[in-house]
Amino acid sequence: MVCRSLFIRTLEILFFSLCSLIFGIFALTALNEAEDRRRPRVVLLTVESLRDDLVDEESTPHLLRAARTGHRFAGHRAVSGWTATNIVSLLTGLTPFASGVHTRGQSVAQGISPPLAQLAEAGYVVEGLQPFMAMDIYENLGFTINSRGPDPALWLAERRREGQPFFLWYHYVNTHLPYGPEPLPADWPEDAKERLEKVRSQASILHDEVTFSREDVARIHALQRNRIREFDRWFADFWAFWQGSGCGRDTILIVTADHGDEHGERGMTGHASTTLAGHLHEEIVRVPLFIWLPEQFAHLGSTARTGEISSHLDIMPTILARLGIAPQIRLEGRDLFAAPKEPHRQTGSRPWLGMTASGGFAEPDPGRMRYFEYACLQGNWKSRLRVLAGGTELFALYDVTRDPGETIDLAASRPDIAAAHRKLLRSAIESRVQNPIKSGPHDRNAEEGDGMLGWLRPSRSGSYSYEELAGSFILQWSGAPDRDYLLDYRAGNGRKALTGTMAVRGAMKDFGTIDRRYWQTWIVPNSPFRLRVREADGPGRSPWLELEARP
Template sequence: MVMPNRWRASFGPHLLLAVLGGAGPAAAGPPPDVPAAARPPNIVFILADDLGYGHLGCYGQTRIRTPRLDRMAAEGVRFTQVYAGSTVCAPSRASLMTGLHQGHAVIRGNSPRVPLRAEDVTVAEVLRRAGYRTAAIGKWGLGEPGTSGIPTRQGFDRWFGYLNQQHAHDSFPDYLWSDEQRVAVRKGAFSHDLFTDEALQFVRGQRGRPFFLYLAYTIPHANSTARRMDSPGDAPYQGEPWPAPEKALAALVTRMDTDVGRLLDLLRALGIDRDTVVFFTSDNGPHREGGVDPAFHRASGPLRGIKRDLYEGGIRVPMIVRWPGRIAAARVSDQVWALWDFLPTAAELAGAAAPAGIDGLSMVPALLGRPQQNHEYLYWEFFEQGFQQAVRADRWKAVRTAPGRPLELFDLAADPGETVELAARHPDVAARMEELLRTARTESPDWPTRGSPAGRP
């Protein structure tokens, strides 16, 4: 979306950075049998569930051990200002898949269960057309059985996992979905382990053709129905004097860290390490469920808020990207971007064209350490607790927690913890942000702005 010229003038030249580097997308990808040196990179996108900005060692965590993700950050780039698509699961994933922010996406909440439409173009469809073999493994949440929203009808060649996001919160399920078939799961099997095994098997099976693996882990999300943390155990934290839910959560984060390491080790063993871009991030901020207190492990780090908030702790997420030989090691970037930028980023990596009319920008220049075009603004809305909105433009962030409530304005450059409200001191900026809250969105019949759909994800 292009901001009217009056916004460009009002926010000043520091808001908009011209594109000084990075190649534009090409028209089509290579055929599957081209030489390896000429092929575009494999793309792996790992999405954690309810992992907070402060849950990883490389983001300041001191209790929970994450050596493999810390090493991944040391071997690649760690971003400090990346945002989820939403503050809860399904809408965040919809933005990731379609390149649309929540003011334009077809899915804007966990309830009602609206599926992706046949006409929606996903990142998997873009990459499959470019010659990629595509797989989605883990938690989907964007279409119930038989609808247009299931992964195999949205560009994925292979699908294994949970369709329904609430089902995904039972980590010891009776069944999962394999492509479009419901399959029984052996009693006591921990679904996260099944997803890791399936992902490793998929990677081993790709020969001579680029692949896209979307690995959507379900941990460290709580079992919301049973109101507990589902975990096979609390190692290596069994000796810690912590509440049981906090030990279980820490064990889940460390287990996921280990399995990310297994995947990276496999890429190296197969000799495709330097031909594969790996992204790791989370779908939203940390939860207060299953007996967990997010303050115990400082799950949001220095940020205010948690899951279901549009303050930074609810939507700012870790993002680590690794591509040996192309992304400089041990780099830290404060580039501002969001999960809806992944689609155009993947398209450029694949040499493919991104769909017209999306909200995302390619972040390939930022990945490679080149000058990057900035967003004019980032926008979020959330309906579960009434209609909430947030917008970020350059250093300024505005939040409205309910219709009719005063706008809250924060200067994130000076106050990333959103502790000092500035609307009265900067009425001109507040007025511009009010206008963005009005113009950055279109109405949705499924998520009316008065009230919100029933149901808690």
């Protein structure tokens, strides 16, 4: 009888222990899910070529209406004169001097632990949605590309349903040149129409193709305003989804631009990659910045440093501070919502530094950069230092408060300020990281394939339409799926032709879903394409594949 009672008691203990274990597992799972729901999500929306002085009620009424519930940082600046260098700084917090990414064929060095990789390790889904993000200049940044489609609202709806924390980078591209398709106003002078037709219809306008006049500036403003208004309507729909889906309750939203565009102020239109004459004047680097914080950070409104000079270097420190994650690499930026440690210090005392390559992505010969331009802003003084390939230096100093157009060089009359700026710039230049550039043979006489690698998709050279490629651009070749390859390419002809080499892991390069507008704006004008794949560590190579994109 005693044994039976003891047996029953043992079963009861085991039963209650098992129940406790199961309850604990479910409780822990629920706790983790609740913690996931509490962890802030992040959306970084970058807008192509959007200068700050065109973000106004005339062009962006919906954006400014939404900004009433967020924070606008009035002194924000990009750190370079073209897209990729700026994006790398936004996504890593590295300065352009430290990233070493200044043209195609370069990427951040492997082996570092970028902030986005830390987010992924912490359980975040970290993704971008667009085909251009598959370029090698965006490698090693810690995000993956979701090639299922570029609709950010659909992506956000799916992630919210899953309940997993996320970081999304989306780049709005349709504010880039060309600023058409609307016809030019009939009452514009005929000589102006001849120049401005290029602005309306071309994705790049080289610095020596045409010289724009001072009278053209307002006209070019008007042309890009059409594209900015289109973005504003897109943002209105996005904002309606944002509010209706509840994103604002738990998600940080950051809206900025990669860089601005010149609109004829120096005789050109565009930026480094479209003019091949990059610079760091204010029309290029002054860009908007808006940040919306979720409810849990409402108390930070009083510490937002909206009136100070900020830069793209500050975005990642601001994000990491909200997520409670300490960076594993050294970041030069600061948290834009942190109360200043020294409140008595003058606003704007921290210098802003910028760096741009002469031609950005489109540099004619990436291995022989024609020049680099550097800039420093401290208080009301801004300097520009251009260092030519032969070592010649061109320096200028401006008082941007009295001379916002940067037309009067005061270096000779203020040698003390000039010397201080030169010292700051020289120190930054000496710290530069110089990453190697992937390259390969691209001329038509380069050796043909040896039969070891063959093309599977497309399987042959030829002319292809958007419909024939089913809205996607995938290159696939025979070869081992676990090997490293080098993809040599040449796009276009003449002075605007681009050559380069991309590293690829596996026997396929998927550029994701491409919409028709992207096809017409970027693929067709840069056609034809000449492609060849090589084994990175072996003799195998494919024949050259020649593709033409039809409108």
